[in-house]
Each structure stands twice: as C-alpha cells, then as structure tokens.
Amino acid sequence: MDIQFPSLVSLFLFFSTLIFFKFKSKNSTRNLPPGPWKLPLIGNLHNLMGALPHRALHQLALKHGPLMHLQLGELSAVIVSSPETAKEVMKTHDLNFASRPPILAAEIMGYGCTNITFGPYGDHWRQLRKICTLELLSVKRVKSFRALREQVCSDLARWIASMEGTAVNLTEKVYASTYAFTATAALGKMRKEREDLLPLIKESIGLGAGFDIAELYPSITLFRMMSRVRRRLSELHEEADKIFQKIIDDHKVADSVKNGDESDKQEDLVDVLLKFQDDGLDISLTDNNIKTVILDVLAAGSETSSTTVDWAMAEMLKNPGIMKRAQDEVRHLFDEKGHVDESLIHELPYLKSVVKETLRMHPPLPLLLPRKCGDTCQINGYEIAENTKIIVNAWAINRDPKYWKDGECFQPQRFIDDEVVDYKGSHFEYIPFGAGRRQCPGISFGIANVELPLAMLLYHFDWSLPAGEKTTLDMEEGWGVTAARIQDLCVVPLIITRPLP
Numbered sequence: 001m002d003i004q005f006p007s008l009v010s011l012f013l014f015f016s017t018l019i020f021f022k023f024k025s026k027n028s029t030r031n032l033p034p035g036p037w038k039l040p041l042i043g044n045l046h047n048l049m050g051a052l053p054h055r056a057l058h059q060l061a062l063k064h065g066p067l068m069h070l071q072l073g074e075l076s077a078v079i080v081s082s083p084e085t086a087k088e089v090m091k092t093h094d095l096n097f098a099s100r101p102p103i104l105a106a107e108i109m110g111y112g113c114t115n116i117t118f119g120p121y122g123d124h125w126r127q128l129r130k131i132c133t134l135e136l137l138s139v140k141r142v143k144s145f146r147a148l149r150e151q152v153c154s155d156l157a158r159w160i161a162s163m164e165g166t167a168v169n170l171t172e173k174v175y176a177s178t179y180a181f182t183a184t185a186a187l188g189k190m191r192k193e194r195e196d197l198l199p200l201i202k203e204s205i206g207l208g209a210g211f212d213i214a215e216l217y218p219s220i221t222l223f224r225m226m227s228r229v230r231r232r233l234s235e236l237h238e239e240a241d242k243i244f245q246k247i248i249d250d251h252k253v254a255d256s257v258k259n260g261d262e263s264d265k266q267e268d269l270v271d272v273l274l275k276f277q278d279d280g281l282d283i284s285l286t287d288n289n290i291k292t293v294i295l296d297v298l299a300a301g302s303e304t305s306s307t308t309v310d311w312a313m314a315e316m317l318k319n320p321g322i323m324k325r326a327q328d329e330v331r332h333l334f335d336e337k338g339h340v341d342e343s344l345i346h347e348l349p350y351l352k353s354v355v356k357e358t359l360r361m362h363p364p365l366p367l368l369l370p371r372k373c374g375d376t377c378q379i380n381g382y383e384i385a386e387n388t389k390i391i392v393n394a395w396a397i398n399r400d401p402k403y404w405k406d407g408e409c410f411q412p413q414r415f416i417d418d419e420v421v422d423y424k425g426s427h428f429e430y431i432p433f434g435a436g437r438r439q440c441p442g443i444s445f446g447i448a449n450v451e452l453p454l455a456m457l458l459y460h461f462d463w464s465l466p467a468g469e470k471t472t473l474d475m476e477e478g479w480g481v482t483a484a485r486i487q488d489l490c491v492v493p494l495i496i497t498r499p500l501p
C-alpha cells in the first residue's frame with residue numbers, strides 16, 4: 001500500500017505534537033541550563049540554519065552562556081563553550097560523560113558501534129582503546145613508520161617540483177599523500193584495496209556528518225524506515241566489509257607462509273591487530289573488531305591531518321612574514337643535510353608553534369565528537385539529564401578572549417612566548433584533540449603527518465598565489481566533518497631552493 005504525501009504530513013504533525021508536549025512537560029519542571037526559545041516540533045533546529053554549526057552555536061552561547069540547552073528535534077543537547085565548563089565535563093565528570101551518543105553511520109559502518117570512536121564506554125571499548133594507545137598509535141609505532149612517511153613526502157616534493165611555475169591544487173595533493181601514508185601504514189602495500197576503500201570512507205563520513213531526520217526523531221520508526229541515508233550506509237558497509245575481509249584474509253595467508261627473510265618486513269597495523277586473535281589472550285579480537293579499528297584509523301587519520309597542513313599553508317600565505325620566518329628556520333636547520341627528514345624535526349620550535357596556532361584557530365573537529373550524559377548530574381547548579389547529548393565547542397573555546405589576546409589573529413609567536421600551553425588535554429582553553437577518556441589517541445600520529453610535510457613544503461619551495469589572487473585568498477570554512485577551507489588551495493611553487501630528496 002502506498003503512503004500518500006498528505007497522510008505523511010498528518011502523521012508527522014501527530015507524532016511531533018506528541019513529542020512537543022512530552023518534552024514540554026518533562027523540561028518545565030527541570031532546572032535546565034538556559035537556552036533560546038524553543039519552537040513546537042523542531043525545538044531549536046531553526047537556530048542552527050544558515051551558519052556553520054560551530055559559528056551558530058558560538059553566537060547563541062554569547063547570548064545564553066557557556067552551558068546552554070538546546071532541543072534538536074527529539075534530542076536534548078547541552079552546548080559547552082568555555083574552558084571552565086569544558087573542564088567540568090571532560091575532567092570533573094569525565095567518567096559520566098565517557099560515552100558517545102549512537103549515530104547512524106557508526107551503527108552501520110562501525111558494526112553496531114563496536115568501534116573505538118563511537119563505541120559506548122565499557123570493557124570492550126576500554127580493551128580496544130588500550131590496544132590502540134599501547135600498540136597501534138604509540139610514539140614507538142609512529143616512529144616505526146618514519147621511512148614510509150619520508151618516502152611519501154619526498155614523492156610529494158618531486159611531484160610539486162615537476163609543476164614548478166604552474167598552479168597546483170595543494171589541498172588535493174596533500175590529502176592524497178596523507179591518505180596514501182595512513183592507508184599503507186594500516187593495510188600494507190594493498191594498493192588496489194586502499195584505492196577502492198577511499199570513496200566509500202569519504203561518502204560514509206559525509207553521510208555521518210549530516211542531520212538525518214531519523215536521527216533527530218529516533219522514536220518515530222517510520223522516519224527510520226524511510227531514511228535514504230540508512231539505505232546508502234548499508235550499501236557502503238557491505239562493499240567496505242568485502243574489501244576489509246579480503247585484506248584480513250590476505251594478511252592471514254601471508255603470515256602463514258612467511259619465511260625467515262621476511263621477519264624484518266615493516267609491520268602494518270593489520271599485522272599488529274591479527275596478533276590479538278589468539279584465544280589465550282585477555283583480549284581476543286574478531287575479524288569484525290579488526291575491521292572497525294582499521295576503519296577508525298583511516299577515517300580519523302587522514303582528513304584531520306591534511307586539513308591542518310592546508311590551513312597552515314593558507315595562513316602563512318596570508319602572513320608572508322610568518323612564512324619567511326618558518327622557511328628560514330627550516331632551511332637553516334636542514335641546509336647542512338641538504339634534505340628534510342624526521343631526525344631533526346624536534347628542533348623546529350617556530351614551525352611547531354605554527355602548527356599549534358593553526359590547530360587553535362582551525363581545529364579540524366571544531367565541535368570535537370559528541371558525548372552523552374550517563375547519569376543525571378549537576379553542573380554549575382544546572383541539571384544535565386541522563387542521555388543528554390553534550391557538544392563541546394572547541395572552536396569557540398580556542399579563541400575565548402578571556403584566555404587568548406587577539407584570538408582572531410594568526411600569531412604563532414604566542415606559543416613561543418608561552419611554551420606551557422599544549423594540546424595534550426590539561427589546558428582546557430586549548431583542546432583541538434579533546435581531553436579526558438575520549439581524547440584523540442592519534443596525537444603523535446597526526447602531528448607527525450603535519451610537521452614533516454610542512455617542513456618539506458617550506459624547505460624546497462617558495463610559494464605564491466596564482467596571478468590575480470593576491471588579495472583574495474578565501475579563508476572561509478566549508479560544511480563537512482572537518483572544518484576545511486571552502487575552496488581548495490591552489491598555489492604556485494616558485495623556486496626550487498634546494499636539491500630534491
């Protein structure tokens with residue numbers, strides 16, 4: 001039987017009215033954090049229309065305060081917009097906010113939210129996270145990929161050199177090389193599989209970023225049944241699953257026929273995870289567990305880092321004095337060697353401060369990843385109810401005028417003058433990687449993916465904008481999971497100043 005449009009509208013109105021009165025009566029007796037006036041049916045969804053979410057939420061928080069309540073369809077949300085309130089959520093009450101609200105993309109792509117990024121806090125998640133921090137993304141493991149990172153960066157340098165004097169799309173090239181590195185580190189040299197996975201991962205991240213009506217009204221089964229997003233995610237999952245299974249099976253076969261000569265072969269992340277398939281261990285991973293972890297690494301590891309490189313280059317092009325100082329530092333340090341490598345990268349304080357300032361002004365995940373309130377609790381005298389979605393606006397916090405002088409200006413020098421503030425999660429005025437139990441476990445991996453390509457781009461090349469664009473470099477952010485620039489960065493590599501690696 002076909003459902004006609006007018007009957008759908010009536011159904012929607014009927015359910016929405018029920019929801020409105022249900023929430024109105026529930027909320028009116030509570031001491032919720034302040035927030036804008038809520039409309040029937042949609043709550044505050046209209047307040048988020050038009051502007052990018054982190055900017056719209058920042059504007060609302062300026063009026064309603066750093067702990068603000070919003071009704072997003074059926075979902076009750078609290079927006080955290082100051083270092084003090086962030087500390088309450090991510091330190092004082094960290095355990096109570098250690099789970100994430102389920103999202104459709106993670107439910108379908110992440111094998112029922114059994115992944116690290118969206119898995120609920122509990123034994124399974126703790127074990128995966130332990131493997132992740134101690135084995136996959138540890139400083140030692142990141143160092144083990146040094147040769148691979150240097151190789152991918154010198155391939156990028158050679159390609160750019162071949163384009164000397166012409167405009168290149170740096171955004172695309174840096175993303176491609178970051179993904180090539182991350183996927184090779186994760187999967188080994190399975191080139192076809194890694195290329196096949198790329199569009200599937202990109203599309204699923206895009207679908208996960210959107211507001212799907214079924215997610216805003218989870219109690220209305222009809223919306224879930226009609227959701228095109230759900231259907232598409234299921235198709236993507238099916239395709240990705242086959243590729244992941246092949247990758248795992250091929251690794252198992254390779255392991256079983258490995259001979260002595262290959263014992264010094266570079267271990268990839270699938271090799272590491274397969275060692276946890278032994279039933280005798282405390283943690284025994286299934287094939288699906290391995291797929292979710294690898295998917296996490298591929299999804300979380302590439303765009304975050306390449307967007308940071310992109311913003312850093314854009315900011316330096318806008319501020320030629322900063323670009324020159326960073327180039328002088330890199331060239332002075334590496335001139336004796338004649339090429340950039342990772343051995344001396346720790347001796348580049350100014351470049352490091354450029355990276356920190358880029359992450360301050362342009363955190364790739366401006367709203368971090370959402371959290372969920374476990375048990376009802378009080379923050380600043382307000383009630384935060386069980387299951388409330390918690391959104392931390394790191395973008396707003398990273399430029400809070402109480403902590404950051406001229407916070408809207410790109411000034412790497414501030415991190416030279418104050419070396420103490422870092423992104424490790426104990427300074428709540430600066431949280432590009434989040435903080436607490438759900439903090440990003442990929443900080444060392446991500447920073448290495450940003451510092452080396454930047455050092456290399458600064459060492460070998462001088463840069464200019466294509467003719468006619470000198471005063472119009474667009475610094476606007478676009479829509480998407482990572483707050484990337486709206487326009488790709490097209491730039492001209494001018495002089496190859498040093499021999500290529």
Ligand code: HEM
Pocket residue numbers: 116117118129137296297298300301302304305308363364365368369370432433434435436437438439440441442443445446447450
């Ligand atoms: C510049 C690079 C990166 C930035 C800015 C970044 C930022 C973040 C942020 C803000 C979160 C959420 C933290 C929270 O909720 O408190 C996160 C989570 C996560 N990141 Fe990163 N990330 C980066 C690179 C990476 C890399 C390279 C990997 C892996 C190879 C990675 C893996 C993860 C994972 C698995 C999570 C989920 C952690 C959990 O829920 O327990 N990230 N990241």
